[in-house]
Amino acid sequence: MLxxxxxxxxxxxxxxxxxxxxxxxxxxxxxxxxGGIGSFSGVYALxxxxxxxxxxxxxxxxxxxxxxxxxxxxxxxxxIDLVAMCVNDLICNFASPMFFLDYYATGKLHxxxxxxxxxxxVEGCKIAECALIGGESAEMPxxxxxxxxxLAGFAVGIAEKSExxxxxxxxxxxxxxALPSSGLHSNGYSLARxxxxxxxxxxxxxxxxxxxxxxxLLAPTxxxxxxFKHNKHLIxxxxxxxxxxxxxxxxxILPQGFGAHIQTSLIPKQEIFNILSQHIDKQxxxxxxxxxxxxxxxxxxxxxxxVLRNTGGFAIGEIVEGETIRIID
Numbered sequence: 001m002l003x004x005x006x007x008x009x010x011x012x013x014x015x016x017x018x019x020x021x022x023x024x025x026x027x028x029x030x031x032x033x034x035g036g037i038g039s040f041s042g043v044y045a046l047x048x049x050x051x052x053x054x055x056x057x058x059x060x061x062x063x064x065x066x067x068x069x070x071x072x073x074x075x076x077x078x079x080i081d082l083v084a085m086c087v088n089d090l091i092c093n094f095a096s097p098m099f100f101l102d103y104y105a106t107g108k109l110h111x112x113x114x115x116x117x118x119x120x121x122v123e124g125c126k127i128a129e130c131a132l133i134g135g136e137s138a139e140m141p142x143x144x145x146x147x148x149x150x151l152a153g154f155a156v157g158i159a160e161k162s163e164x165x166x167x168x169x170x171x172x173x174x175x176x177x178a179l180p181s182s183g184l185h186s187n188g189y190s191l192a193r194x195x196x197x198x199x200x201x202x203x204x205x206x207x208x209x210x211x212x213x214x215x216x217l218l219a220p221t222x223x224x225x226x227x228f229k230h231n232k233h234l235i236x237x238x239x240x241x242x243x244x245x246x247x248x249x250x251x252x253i254l255p256q257g258f259g260a261h262i263q264t265s266l267i268p269k270q271e272i273f274n275i276l277s278q279h280i281d282k283q284x285x286x287x288x289x290x291x292x293x294x295x296x297x298x299x300x301x302x303x304x305x306x307v308l309r310n311t312g313g314f315a316i317g318e319i320v321e322g323e324t325i326r327i328i329d
Contacts (some may be wrong), residue, residue, distance in 0.1 A: 081121025
């Protein structure tokens with residue numbers, strides 16, 4: 001008689017993974033988590049102190065950055081990327097992340113490999129100050145090659161209804177302060193891989209400013225939750241610079257009739273972007289890559305000095321009348 005294992009699915013390996021995870025995941029719990037993992041759903045109590053609380057949700061993956069993590073067997077930080085891509089979106093609606101769930105799908109479940117990935121997710125949740133209250137691992141032979149896997153993440157946050165529904169506070173003359181990225185973060189990797197490995201024939205161990213290329217490419221996405229929480233009362237809006245770059249993400253926070261001037265010479269240069277931008281035009285570069293900017297705060301001029309001190313960010317432009325984002329050398 002055939003068993004599930006004969007078809008390529010090892011239930012015991014999955015159960016062993018869950019057992020290994022229980023204590024690890026518990027390190028992310030706060031007082032609002034009810035129970036643990038292993039039930040049919042995670043349970044989280046609404047935090048107190050909100051007058052009209054509303055829940056916000058975000059979901060994302062890490063794109064083809066995952067391909068590089070798999071090929072290099074460097075899996076310890078890709079989970080941080082997964083958390084970052086979700087929680088950095090949440091804070092752009094002035095929500096504080098509460099909890100996170102993950103989905104890990106693979107052709108062949110290797111407990112130790114999955115554990116390394118989930119350890120990164122745990123680390124990301126700690127940085128983002130949210131609880132990892134559940135997840136799912138799926139072993140699907142025939143859907144993925146044996147060493148391949150995919151990730152998805154789901155974050156839920158909370159905010160005051162008045163903050164979410166409020167009209168934009170952005171005004172002409174507001175200053176744009178950029179928070180530095182750690183590199184490519186988790187966007188543009190299909191183009192980056194084509195340039196670096198097909199056009200330039202580079203290798204993982206080629207050095208960029210003393211760091212192996214693969215380590216530059218796998219630098220985990222910065223998580224800006226704590227910075228947001230410390231400065232939310234000083235800013236009018238914030239934009240996560242992900243797929244679409246500055247050109248497509250900044251307009252998402254601008255009221256009708258407003259645009260922005262971005263002075264690119266004010267952005268500290270990262271060598272990886274210098275290399276990539278030699279092979280595409282400038283407009284394309286700022287539409288695909290973050291070009292060194294992970295998050296942009298828009299704020300009144302009166303708050304600029306304190307936000308610069310608080311964040312280590314840098315001013316890159318201002319809000320203007322009009323409906324275009326102008327990239328200036």
